[in-house]
Amino acid sequence: MMPNIKILTEGDSSILIVFGNEVSPEINRRISATIELLKNQHIEGVIDMIPSYCALLINYKPEITPYAVMRKRLESILAMDVKSSVSSKHVVEIPVCYGGEYGPDLQHIADHAGLTPEEVIKIHSSRDYLIYMIGFLPGFCYLGGLDERIHTPRLANPRLRIREGSVGIGGSATGIYPMDSPGGWQLMGLTPVKTFDASREVPILLQAGWYVRFVPIDEQEFERIRELVAKGEYECVVHDEEVE
Amino acid sequence: MGFRVLKPGMLTTVQDLGRYGYQSQGISVSGVMDVRSFKIANLLIDNPENEACLEITLIGPTLEFTSATIIAITGGDFSPTINGKPAPMYTAIYMNKGDILKFASARTGSRCYVAFSSYLDIPVVMGSRCTNMKSITGGFKGRKLQADDYIGFRIKRRYLPFFLSRTLPPEDFTKEFAELRVIMGPQSDMFTKQGIDTFLGEEFTVTSEFDRMGCRLDGPFISTKNGSDIISDGIAFGAVQVPAHGKPIIMLADRQTTGGYAKIATVASVDIPKLVQRKTDHKIRFRAITVEEAQKLYLSELEELGGMRKIIHQPCKEVLDCRLVAKRLTTLFVKEEE
Structure with a gap:
């Protein structure tokens, strides 16, 4: 996983991925690229994604994918090289x-x-x-x-x-x-x-x-x-x- | 085929489980505040889980039916009556053409739900029938109901098997106190230990600033390490923001998609109904649980709802008691003759 990325809970039906703590085009591109990856990987149970300056909130249905499984899936996706996908x-x-x-x-x-x-x-x-x-x-x-x-x-x-x-x-x-x-x-x-x-x-x-x-x-x-x-x-x- | 609004009540809107998939575009989820009561209303009459219903707030509406249908009323008790006679809650009810369904103000709870077996004729906008009043999108013309509005039905009255079994014990909305279980985070590390102790240890009071967007609580000051401003990020249903004034705001159905205040915790999904059925001056306490515990509670609620569905699909015990059957059948015949 890329350094400085944090996966945090926001209740029992959302996960917040924090990519950094500053407003920068580079972080923003990373978030856009991650969204593309997540869409391609299609994690069951994900119902919405809210990108912001340096974070991405994911709403999901715990009855379809529970927290531990969701977290593992996200970790493996975040470990992929995302830079190349935005050119x-x-x-x-x-x-x-x-x-x-x-x-x-x-x-x-x-x-x-x-x-x-x-x-x-x-x-x-x-x-x-x-x-x-x-x-x-x-x-x-x-x-x-x-x-x-x-x-x-x-x-x-x-x-x-x-x-x-x-x-x-x-x-x-x-x-x-x-x-x-x-x-x-x-x-x-x-x-x-x-x-x-x-x-x-x-x-x-x-x-x-x-x-x-x-x-x-x-x-x-x-x-x-x-x-x-x-x-x-x-x-x-x-x-x-x-x-x- | 539908009903006419004679009096709209304070805030009566068409809602379902919300509009997901568009928050990245700034469009709020909206949807029902009390998901549990909404789901029970729909399941009582075999509606799909996400079928649109009316959400009624604090002061109820008066509706005149222009065709027959079956309804179910759940949530807070607004003393509903049909043609002046008390109507049962948590029970499938036949409505006939010309019937007047009237709600008073909330005797218990603050929101009540009416599901219709003929399905409300409301267009699906961006995947949902729910009303987003801020965007003037979805629901009935994107707004709350007004006098003289007419909402049609999509289908005629359906046959429902085991009709006499379709009743559940009404839920208790009389409490003036709620303990809300919360999952700490995502920004709980921005608060001092004392701030966290205050949040989890002290009692808070529901203020009058309580609407579909959020609920402001009053109580002791929750202290942060270095202020509570964050770089704006997404907000989940039930997220507890603490702005610089140190008092929690719980974000609800009509919450904006993103916000710039630190979120100390998020209310467990199963406990949001407890909050949204409270009124001004009611008391709130918070208790921390893990995300795994919260998901377990959520799954057991789904099981519980499944159990309810089974109960209402069994032959009614009353069928064995001729007098009770005769009594219920009589009411049906009286209505059919009209």
């Missing part, structure tokens, strides 16, 4: 209409950073963000790697309603609101893409371990994509890129 980076493009009524706080973010709104948009949309985990709301992604220049404190008074699809900054994090929700993030834009849609065959668009790339679009493009999304005909551009 590419899956990037999903999220089109965003920045500023104006779509992103009412863009000017504030720019003022705070001492930049122009155009520079903020350029900085925000010029790198890929690793999805460390999904939680809080259905499909809400915890994205890592926001450029320090545009870190912006949350609003002093959170909004009671943030529009579904809003893209914002909260401190050192950036993300997309998957549904209408109260919240305190600074809103810089809006995406017509639905990251959560319960009526869709795959309700959640994004997965932990993938990357998000924000692509600036104008209002006409926003409307065009919004109509396609409404008809269920829009598919995000994706790239699979090699990682070193």
